[in-house]
Amino acid sequence: MTVHDPEFYRLEVFLVRPTKYDDDGYLLRHARGVLPSNTLACLHTLTEDVRRRCVLGKVELRVHLCDESVQALPARRILWAARRRRTRTVLCLVGVQTSQFPRAAELARRFRARGVTVLIGGFHVSGTLAMLPETPRDLRALIEAGVTLVNGEIDATWGGVLRDAAAGTLAPLYDFTGDKPDLSVAPVPRLEPHLMRRFVYRHFGTLDAGRGCPFACSFCTIINVQGRAMRCRDAATVADAILTNYRLTGTCHYFFTDDNFARNPNWRAIFEALIGLRERRGIPLRFLMQVDLLSHRIPDFIALAARAGCFQVFLGMESLNPASLADGGKHQNRVANYADLIEAWHGAGILTHVGYIIGFPHDTPASVRDDLRRLRDDVGPDLASFFMLSPLPGSADHLRLTTAGVAMDADWNRYDTFHPVIDHPQMSRATWLALYEEAWRDFYASANLERRLARAPRAQHVTLLQLYLWYRTATEVERFHPMMTGFFRLKPRTDRRPGCRVEGRARHLRRRGGETWAMLRGYARVLAELQHLWVATRGEHTAVEFSRHAFEPCTGAAVVGDPSEADTQAGAMHDRSEPHRDDAVAPEPSAAAEQVAAALDPPGKVHELATRLRLWAAFLRAMFIAAEPQLNGPGPTTRRGVQESPRAPSYVDFGDAAAGEYVALADTAVLGTRHSTTNASATAARQA
Structure with missing residues (x-):
C-alpha cells in the first residue's frame, strides 16, 4: 500500500x-507539572x-500529544485508531x-503486540548508539520486536519518516547523527494550549534558540x-515565535533549553530582538537560560540579558573541589571566580541557580560537607540543584566505565541522578545517598x-x-528531584x-488515603x-510600598505604547495612597492586651480566624498566580475559536500587588512571627 493508495487516507500520529x-x-x-x-x-x-x-x-x-508526567496514556484511543479501516496509527515515544x-x-x-x-x-537511544561500538542487547531486542529506533535530531527528516510510516515501510533504525x-x-516549537493547562503556569513555555556546546x-x-x-536559530525567527505565542495564548515566560546560551553565536541579536518585544511592543517577556561560568566575562552579555527579560540563570558549577572539576572535565570552571560570577548576575537583578554534582572520585564525606558549606555561605547562589554523579549512556564516563568492565546497575530506571548506580571509591552507597539528601536539607533550610x-531584588x-x-515540596513532600x-x-x-x-481496590484506596493525607x-x-x-523578609518594605490601589488596572495604552507612562501612572497611584498609609501602621499591642481583648470580646476570635483565612488566600494567590500575565480582556476569536492577540495587555507585577495585600493584612493579624514596623520606620522608608 502506497501513500497515495485510495484505500488508505488517514495517518494517526500519537x-x-x-514518564518513569x-x-x-x-x-x-x-496533577500539575512545572516544566513542559x-x-x-x-x-x-x-x-x-x-x-x-x-x-x-x-x-x-x-x-495527538501526551505527556505522561501529567496525563494518562490514551491507550484505548490508540488501539481504537489502530483498528479503524483505511487508517495507519503510529505511536512515537519521544524525548x-x-x-x-x-x-x-x-x-x-505492549503496543507492538497489538x-x-x-x-x-531521545537521548538514551541516540547517546547509546553514538558512543558504544555495538548495539546493546536491550535495543536489539526492541528492533527484533518490530520497534523502530531513531538516532539523532530529526528536524530536517521528520517528513520522510512519516512518509515511510504512512507507506508501511519504516526501517528498523534511522541514523541521523x-x-x-x-x-x-x-x-x-509552538505551544499547544490544551497541554499547557496541565501545568501550574499555563503561560510558561520552552524554546531552543540553539543546540550544542563547545566544552x-x-x-x-x-x-x-x-x-x-x-x-542557532535566526533572531527574527525566535522573536516572531514569541510574539505569535503571546498573541495566541498569552505566553510570555520561557525556558530557553539551549545547553549553553552564552555560546550561541546569535545571542546579541536575539537579546536585541527580545528587548524590542519588551520595550516597543510592551510584551512582559521573562525567561531563564543556561550558561557557562565564563559568561559574566562576555562584554554586554549580562546587561543585555537583563534588558531582554532574563530573571534566572542556570550555572553548571558542579563542584567547589578543583580535583573534582578536573575529574569531570570542567576545565573552564575557576573556583576562585565563583563569588564574582554570582555577584555579577545579582548586580543585574537576575537570580542564580547552580547545578552541583556529588560523587566525583575525589569527593569524601568531609570534603563534600565543607564544599557545601562554602557554597551556601561564601558563594551564595539563590538556588541549587544537586545531582549524584551518574554514568549516563552517551557520556564519556559511561563509555570509559563500560570499556573498563566496571560494574554498573542494570536497571536504567535508577539512572535519574538521585540514585547511586555505581560504587564510589571513597564511601558506601548508603553514605553517598545520605550525603546527597543532607545537601538538599541544608541548603533549603529555613x-x-x-x-x-x-x-533578593524586590522584583x-x-x-x-x-x-x-x-523545591521544598519536591524534596520534602514528593521525595523526588524537583x-x-x-x-x-x-x-x-493498575498501570x-x-x-x-497490582493491588486490590480497597487496599490501594486505604494506602493512598494515608499517603494523600500525609502529602497534604x-x-x-x-x-x-x-x-x-x-x-519576615518582605513585610517591612512591602507594607510601605504598596497599597490596595496597586490592584487597580492601568490602561493598556500606557503599557503597550510607552512604558514610561506606565511608570508615571504607577507613581501617581502610590502618591494617592500616601495619606492613608500613616493611619495603616499602628503601634503593636502587647501580648497581655491582646489576651484581655480576646477574653472580653469573644467575637474577636472570629475576626482573627477570618483574617488568617484572608492571609492564606492572599499568600496562595501570589504563589500560584503571581507569574501569570494580567490581561484586560480576551482578544478576538477566529471562526475556529482560536483566541488572537489579547486586548491591551496590562501587565503589572501581580506578585508585588499580592504581597502588598498580604502584608497589609499581616499588619492586623495575630501572627506568631509578626514583623514589627513602627510608624517612625515606615515614615522614614517612605521619605527614602
Whole structure:
C-alpha cells in the first residue's frame, strides 16, 4: 500500500513523552507539572509543518500529544485508531531519557503486540548508539520486536519518516547523527494550549534558540548527540515565535533549553530582538537560560540579558573541589571566580541557580560537607540543584566505565541522578545517598532561605518564593528531584511496572488515603514556613510600598505604547495612597492586651480566624498566580475559536500587588512571627 493508495487516507500520529517508575513501580505522575517538554513541542510543530506542506499528499494527518508526567496514556484511543479501516496509527515515544527507557520499552512491547507501529527516540537511544561500538542487547531486542529506533535530531527528516510510516515501510533504525539540521530554517516549537493547562503556569513555555556546546564535560551526553559545534536559530525567527505565542495564548515566560546560551553565536541579536518585544511592543517577556561560568566575562552579555527579560540563570558549577572539576572535565570552571560570577548576575537583578554534582572520585564525606558549606555561605547562589554523579549512556564516563568492565546497575530506571548506580571509591552507597539528601536539607533550610530572600531584588521576591515552594515540596513532600516533580502526586493503581503486583481496590484506596493525607500535611507545613518567611523578609518594605490601589488596572495604552507612562501612572497611584498609609501602621499591642481583648470580646476570635483565612488566600494567590500575565480582556476569536492577540495587555507585577495585600493584612493579624514596623520606620522608608 502506497501513500497515495485510495484505500488508505488517514495517518494517526500519537506523540508521547513517557514518564518513569518510582521505587515501588508506580508511574511518576502529578496533577500539575512545572516544566513542559521541549521535545514534545518540537515534534508537534514538525508534524504540523509536515501537514501544512502536504508532504504526505492527500493523506489526512492527525497528531495527538501526551505527556505522561501529567496525563494518562490514551491507550484505548490508540488501539481504537489502530483498528479503524483505511487508517495507519503510529505511536512515537519521544524525548526518552535513560530513566524513562524502561517505561518506553514496556509501552513499545505492549503496543507492538497489538499491531501498533512504534518508534522510540531521545537521548538514551541516540547517546547509546553514538558512543558504544555495538548495539546493546536491550535495543536489539526492541528492533527484533518490530520497534523502530531513531538516532539523532530529526528536524530536517521528520517528513520522510512519516512518509515511510504512512507507506508501511519504516526501517528498523534511522541514523541521523551525521546530518545535523540547520536550525535557521527549522520550524520553531509552538505551544499547544490544551497541554499547557496541565501545568501550574499555563503561560510558561520552552524554546531552543540553539543546540550544542563547545566544552567537553565527561558526564555530559548532549555534546555527543547534538555536537560541540554551535547551531542557532535566526533572531527574527525566535522573536516572531514569541510574539505569535503571546498573541495566541498569552505566553510570555520561557525556558530557553539551549545547553549553553552564552555560546550561541546569535545571542546579541536575539537579546536585541527580545528587548524590542519588551520595550516597543510592551510584551512582559521573562525567561531563564543556561550558561557557562565564563559568561559574566562576555562584554554586554549580562546587561543585555537583563534588558531582554532574563530573571534566572542556570550555572553548571558542579563542584567547589578543583580535583573534582578536573575529574569531570570542567576545565573552564575557576573556583576562585565563583563569588564574582554570582555577584555579577545579582548586580543585574537576575537570580542564580547552580547545578552541583556529588560523587566525583575525589569527593569524601568531609570534603563534600565543607564544599557545601562554602557554597551556601561564601558563594551564595539563590538556588541549587544537586545531582549524584551518574554514568549516563552517551557520556564519556559511561563509555570509559563500560570499556573498563566496571560494574554498573542494570536497571536504567535508577539512572535519574538521585540514585547511586555505581560504587564510589571513597564511601558506601548508603553514605553517598545520605550525603546527597543532607545537601538538599541544608541548603533549603529555613534559615538559609531567609538569608537568600532578604538579599533578593524586590522584583524577584515572589518568583524566588515560588521556586522555594517547588523545591521544598519536591524534596520534602514528593521525595523526588524537583526537575522531575510537579505538584500533587498521582498513582494509577493498575498501570504498574511489570513484575510488581497490582493491588486490590480497597487496599490501594486505604494506602493512598494515608499517603494523600500525609502529602497534604506536608504541603501545609511547607506553605506555613514560607508564609512566615515572607512576613519576615518582605513585610517591612512591602507594607510601605504598596497599597490596595496597586490592584487597580492601568490602561493598556500606557503599557503597550510607552512604558514610561506606565511608570508615571504607577507613581501617581502610590502618591494617592500616601495619606492613608500613616493611619495603616499602628503601634503593636502587647501580648497581655491582646489576651484581655480576646477574653472580653469573644467575637474577636472570629475576626482573627477570618483574617488568617484572608492571609492564606492572599499568600496562595501570589504563589500560584503571581507569574501569570494580567490581561484586560480576551482578544478576538477566529471562526475556529482560536483566541488572537489579547486586548491591551496590562501587565503589572501581580506578585508585588499580592504581597502588598498580604502584608497589609499581616499588619492586623495575630501572627506568631509578626514583623514589627513602627510608624517612625515606615515614615522614614517612605521619605527614602
